[in-house]
Amino acid sequence: MKDVTFGQYYPAESFVHKCDPRMKIIFLIAYIVAIFVATNFYGLAVCFLGLVVTVVFSKVPFKSVLRSVKGVLFLLVFTAVLNVFFYKGSGDPLLHWKFINIYKEGIYYSIFLICRLFLLVMGSSILTLTTTPVSLTDGLESLLYVFKLMRLPIHELALIMSIALRFIPTLMDETERIMNAQKARGADFESGSLVKRAKALIPILIPLLISSFRRAEELGDAMDARCYSGSKERTKYKKLTFTWRDAVCLLLIALILTGVILFKVFFAALV
Amino acid sequence: MQAINFENVKFSYSDAEENAFALRDVSFSVEEGEFLAILGHNGSGKSTLARLINKLLEPDEGKITVFGMDVSDPKNTFEVRKSVGIVFQNPDNQMVASIVEDDVAFGPENIGVEREEIGRRIDYALDAVGMQAFRHGTPTRLSGGQKQRIAIAGVLAIKPKIIIMDESTAMLDPRGRKEVMDVVLKLNKEEKLTVIMITHFMEEALLADRAIVMNRGEIVMQGAPKEIFSREEDLETYNLTLPAVSAISKALRAGGMDVQATVSLEELAKEIEECVSKRKI
Numbered sequence: 058m059k060d061v062t063f064g065q066y067y068p069a070e071s072f073v074h075k076c077d078p079r080m081k082i083i084f085l086i087a088y089i090v091a092i093f094v095a096t097n098f099y100g101l102a103v104c105f106l107g108l109v110v111t112v113v114f115s116k117v118p119f120k121s122v123l124r125s126v127k128g129v130l131f132l133l134v135f136t137a138v139l140n141v142f143f144y145k146g147s148g149d150p151l152l153h154w155k156f157i158n159i160y161k162e163g164i165y166y167s168i169f170l171i172c173r174l175f176l177l178v179m180g181s182s183i184l185t186l187t188t189t190p191v192s193l194t195d196g197l198e199s200l201l202y203v204f205k206l207m208r209l210p211i212h213e214l215a216l217i218m219s220i221a222l223r224f225i226p227t228l229m230d231e232t233e234r235i236m237n238a239q240k241a242r243g244a245d246f247e248s249g250s251l252v253k254r255a256k257a258l259i260p261i262l263i264p265l266l267i268s269s270f271r272r273a274e275e276l277g278d279a280m281d282a283r284c285y286s287g288s289k290e291r292t293k294y295k296k297l298t299f300t301w302r303d304a305v306c307l308l309l310i311a312l313i314l315t316g317v318i319l320f321k322v323f324f325a326a327l328v
Numbered sequence: 329m330q331a332i333n334f335e336n337v338k339f340s341y342s343d344a345e346e347n348a349f350a351l352r353d354v355s356f357s358v359e360e361g362e363f364l365a366i367l368g369h370n371g372s373g374k375s376t377l378a379r380l381i382n383k384l385l386e387p388d389e390g391k392i393t394v395f396g397m398d399v400s401d402p403k404n405t406f407e408v409r410k411s412v413g414i415v416f417q418n419p420d421n422q423m424v425a426s427i428v429e430d431d432v433a434f435g436p437e438n439i440g441v442e443r444e445e446i447g448r449r450i451d452y453a454l455d456a457v458g459m460q461a462f463r464h465g466t467p468t469r470l471s472g473g474q475k476q477r478i479a480i481a482g483v484l485a486i487k488p489k490i491i492i493m494d495e496s497t498a499m500l501d502p503r504g505r506k507e508v509m510d511v512v513l514k515l516n517k518e519e520k521l522t523v524i525m526i527t528h529f530m531e532e533a534l535l536a537d538r539a540i541v542m543n544r545g546e547i548v549m550q551g552a553p554k555e556i557f558s559r560e561e562d563l564e565t566y567n568l569t570l571p572a573v574s575a576i577s578k579a580l581r582a583g584g585m586d587v588q589a590t591v592s593l594e595e596l597a598k599e600i601e602e603c604v605s606k607r608k609i
Binding site for chain 1: 414435436442443
């Protein structure tokens with residue numbers, strides 16, 4: 058349990074790993090926009106090409122990227138099947154049986170949707186595979202800085218987020234310890250119905266909750282003792298800087314967007 | 329110069345009756361550069377003492393000053409906390425960030441230190457505790473002693489004049505304890521930091537210049553550690569165990585051997601040697 062890395066960060070020294078987290082977030086947003094702007098397979102092909110280039114330069118094995126799709130596989134199949142059955146195309150249906158009508162367009166559209174979702178999930182997983190949660194938080198804080206002008210407590214939110222990340226491994230150790238302690242007292246977490254197993258977790262959750270409160274209090278004291286007083290007059294040590302790498306990223310995403318838009322304008326939409 | 333001064337300080341956690349006092353009428357002072365050990369059984373009020381110095385708690389009565397600043401004055405809170413750093417018991421519960429250097433930077437960031445200066449302070453603090461090699465790593469996988477050294481670095485980066493170790497070694501294994509004690513001693517001797525070591529390990533108190541023994545919210549003994557540990561019976565009434573060396577010498581004496589009460593291992597060895605050689609003749 059200890060070795061569960063939170064998120065799915067894949068440690069490597071690569072072009073993508075070294076990019077500014079802000080750039081990566083912007084890249085991902087633009088990439089998602091591109092996927093939804095694309096209305097035919099040519100557009101998606103451009104997105105796919107962009108994805109392949111990114112994966113190659115991230116040194117993350119393609120298998121790891123594909124693994125991220127596993128979690129949503131059911132959702133993908135479910136959406137696709139529903140679309141096949143309920144899409145109403147023009148002309149005669151390919152298959153007609155009682156109340157079920159399957160159209161050619163329906164099948165195309167389902168495939169298109171699957172491709173779209175595939176690209177979406179894989180693209181997002183590249184971000185989490187190449188960026189540590191910590192630098193992701195840094196990036197988000199920096200990007201969200203704009204909202205500070207609207208008096209949103211961005212610094213506080215970022216601190217909450219980074220403390221939460223910091224305590225995940227600690228609480229995981231604690232859970233394991235409590236579970237072992239309960240097992241030693243004869244608790245059974247593995248057998249029985251779902252309800253029974255869920256009930257068996259209560260003696261774990263309550264001590265965990267109580268100890269979290271105690272930890273929070275101690276952390277609060279420690280922060281006070283280290284002069285924490287909110288965000289005013291606070292300086293920041295970590296500074297994110299854009300480099301030539303980020304310029305390359307910008308170029309790539311511009312290419313993808315242009316490609317998608319050109320294909321959208323010059324070729325017919327699929328649906 | 330007096331680093332800390334307590335004058336008739338009383339404190340209770342609840343407003344209930346008289347005997348709920350965690351501290352009753354405590355007065356003492358600490359000189360700048362001194363290494364003071366505060367000893368006491370659980371619930372003797374020693375941790376309360378630490379929290380009062382840093383204004384994590386406020387006294388009901390009495391006056392506390394840190395370098396002449398009145399701690400109860402809200403204007404001084406920030407200055408007092410800048411000059412007094414506390415390292416707590418559980419290393420896991422005092423770290424804010426998942427990366428060592430970010431955690432060390434937390435303090436200086438809070439007091440608004442310039443970016444370049446923060447970098448220098450991280451260097452200084454991590455060098456002082458010998459953890460420079462872990463700068464970019466995550467604290468999760470480090471040993472207790474290493475985590476606690478990072479906690480010390482986090483406090484050092486604020487450049488305090490006083491460092492309070494609030495049972496900081498209680499959760500560590502003997503090796504971790506030694507690591508931390510070595511760092512603390514070095515800071516006291518080389519950086520001239522005033523150190524207040526709150527502990528119930530008698531061996532640690534031996535290293536101090538002066539020791540205070542607390543019992544039920546009162547200071548019951550005060551003096552050089554050696555002197556205190558020679559009063560074995562008194563210590564036992566306050567539920568404190570003797571350092572291993574003292575305990576051995578006491579047991580030997582009870583067994584009829586003519587050894588003096590001592591806290592140093594070398595002295596004990598010499599005494600035993602003498603006794604044994606006498607017996608040969």
